[in-house]
Amino acid sequence: MAEPIKEQRGLFIVLDGVDGCGKSTQAELLCKSLGEGCEAGAQPLHLREPGSTELGERVRALLLDRGLDLGAEVETLLFAAARRQMLDELVAPALAAGRDVVCERFHPSTFAYQAVAGGLDPDAVLGLLMTWADTPSPDLIVLLMTHVDLATSRRGVATDRIEDKGVEFQRRVAEGYRIYATRDERVRSVDGARAIEEVARDVAAVVEAARGSFFP
Secondary structure (H helix, E strand, C coil), rough: CCCCCCCCCCCCEEEEHHHHHHHHHHHHHHHHHHHHCCCCCHHHHHEEECCCCCCHHHHHHHCCCCCCCCCCHHHHHHHHHHHHHHHHHHHHHHCCCCEEEEEECCHHHHHHHHHHHCCCCHHHHHHHHHHHCCCCCEEEEEEEEEEEEHHHHHHCCCCCCCCCCCCHHHHHHHHHHHHHHHCCEEEEEEEECHHHHHHHHHHHHHHHHHHHHCCC
């Protein structure tokens, strides 16, 4: 007798990197690629972090508000709260329904921006995130590695409180991503400095390789 077909849950994919690395563009292209041939209710879910939920969008507005003076500790707690809400409200149900989830930013951002660039204890930050905002956990983390000067030129003029911290802060952020890549075996680094189509091709290849390892 043939074994019953097992239903596959969706794949949880994170795209991350410095401001201006191309996360949003690549997330849109990846969702389009993953959604080809899918029925309307099975299309990939594209999320941004913080955001996507009502709570997340309100937290995002606070974090980016130039009128507020927020320390790295406060930023970390706000990011964790928004992430927890997104995981419960959107990610878990989508994965259970068999939908792929593509999220812009996750733990690597908090590690790079608040821990390394912000001067917090990296292990303490990751401990908080892993305890309170890590279920469900990403299957794959794609870091778009782009030189800060190029990313800054792509991004243009700073438009929020975090971008206002300047290029030297972004250099520390980039170093944070490099460190994170050595600490998490789910990370795959992709050169984000190339043409959009080339980057998209490599991102898609990494995702399909990950799917094959999870669902052979």
